Amino acid sequence: MTASNKLIITRPDDWHLHVRDHKFLSSVLPHTADRFTRAIMMPNLVEPVTTVKLASEYRDRIIDALPAIHKLTFDPLMTLYLTNRTNASEIKKARESGFVHAVKWYPAGATTNSSKGVSDIVACYDVLEAMAEEGIPLLVHGEVTDPNVDIFDRERVFIEQFLEGIIKNFPELKVVFEHITTADAVKLVEKSGPNVGATITAHHMLLNRNALFQGGIRPHHYCLPVLKRETHRKALIKAATSGNKKFFLGTDSAPHTKHTKENACGCAGIYTSHGGIELYAEIFDKAEALDKLEKFASFNGPDFYGLPRNREKITLTRKKVPIPEVFPFGDEECVPFRAGGELLWSIG
Numbered sequence: 643m644t645a646s647n648k649l650i651i652t653r654p655d656d657w658h659l660h661v662r663d664h665k666f667l668s669s670v671l672p673h674t675a676d677r678f679t680r681a682i683m684m685p686n687l688v689e690p691v692t693t694v695k696l697a698s699e700y701r702d703r704i705i706d707a708l709p710a711i712h713k714l715t716f717d718p719l720m721t722l723y724l725t726n727r728t729n730a731s732e733i734k735k736a737r738e739s740g741f742v743h744a745v746k747w748y749p750a751g752a753t754t755n756s757s758k759g760v761s762d763i764v765a766c767y768d769v770l771e772a773m774a775e776e777g778i779p780l781l782v783h784g785e786v787t788d789p790n791v792d793i794f795d796r797e798r799v800f801i802e803q804f805l806e807g808i809i810k811n812f813p814e815l816k817v818v819f820e821h822i823t824t825a826d827a828v829k830l831v832e833k834s835g836p837n838v839g840a841t842i843t844a845h846h847m848l849l850n851r852n853a854l855f856q857g858g859i860r861p862h863h864y865c866l867p868v869l870k871r872e873t874h875r876k877a878l879i880k881a882a883t884s885g886n887k888k889f890f891l892g893t894d895s896a897p898h899t900k901h902t903k904e905n906a907c908g909c910a911g912i913y914t915s916h917g918g919i920e921l922y923a924e925i926f927d928k929a930e931a932l933d934k935l936e937k938f939a940s941f942n943g944p945d946f947y948g949l950p951r952n953r954e955k956i957t958l959t960r961k962k963v964p965i966p967e968v969f970p971f972g973d974e975e976c977v978p979f980r981a982g983g984e985l986l987w988s989i990g
Contacts, residue, residue, distance in 0.1 A: 647960040653952045654939035656681040658892030665972040667707035673915035675712035686755040690723035694735040719743045730772035737776040744779045751787045753866040779816035798826045821894045823867045825877035841892025844921035850875045866910040883931035890942035899974040914979045923987040961988045
């Protein structure tokens with residue numbers, strides 16, 4: 643339902659989220675729980691979440707860190723971190739758990755805390771077969787790590803070298819191509835069968851790679867996959883606003899301390915949870931596609947995962963809201979996306 647300055651939609655979910663661990667959890671979780679009913683929790687902790695037992699313990703820590711108001715209203719959807727040593731029997735445990743909803747494939751060395759990821763996907767074929775049988779989706783960080791491949795081409799090359807083959811060899815396996823950044827990824831998802839979907843971030847639709855160098859090096863615009871050309875940014879917006887059920891919301895909000903971003907070897911990741919749905923409203927508004935936002939943000943994700951749609955509604959209002967320069971992050975600080983600027987939409 644839309645009005646001139648208001649939009650009422652079913653409460654959305656975030657299908658790709660980082661919240662870190664321990665002392666950092668309580669700093670970032672309220673932003674997500676204020677906006678979303680559920681979120682897919684990424685497993686790339688310093689000690690990755692490789693088993694159902696570890697996922698259960700991490701889920702308990704997340705729930706313990708939630709504000710009291712959200713403990714019964716927010717559901718963290720857990721994932722396992724795929725390694726060359728993952729056992730197919732763990733997949734059956736995942737399905738039986740009721741709280742593990744996917745397995746994440748990080749090519750070793752592709753992004754933050756991915757050093758223990760997969761170095762040989764063929765060694766994981768028995769696990770992928772078990773996932774297909776159990777209906778557990780494979781979430782893919784789609785970049786090759788070959789240093790001879792240009793960083794701006796790593797997604798395209800990953801599609802050619804790995805993902806097309808996985809989709810062909812495991813047609814019953816549900817695959818989510820995470821945080822897609824290129825027209826090549828859009829094309830792959832569109833032409834693949836119903837078991838292939840993709841998440842799209844707000845920051846990849848709001849920024850192109852020029853944003854990394856405006857007025858100097860901009861470490862808070864550095865993420866992986868890295869921002870791409872303007873043609874790719876436009877392709878992502880077209881896909882997200884198309885109404886195609888294969889594309890859904892995944893913020894890939896990734897908090898880091900200010901000092902680990904602003905140094906000679908800064909971390910990859912952009913913190914967007916403070917505008918987790920508002921930034922998408924801005925994008926869809928500018929594309930004159932506000933009528934498509936509810937499907938993208940609230941329907942396509944649960945439909946793909948085989949989960950019920952939320953029933954609660956939220957109201958988005960076209961209203962400017964200032965963004966702080968920093969947010970508390972444990973006993974340190976995190977610099978948010980568009981720090982010192984503003985959101986163009988607000989909740990309520």
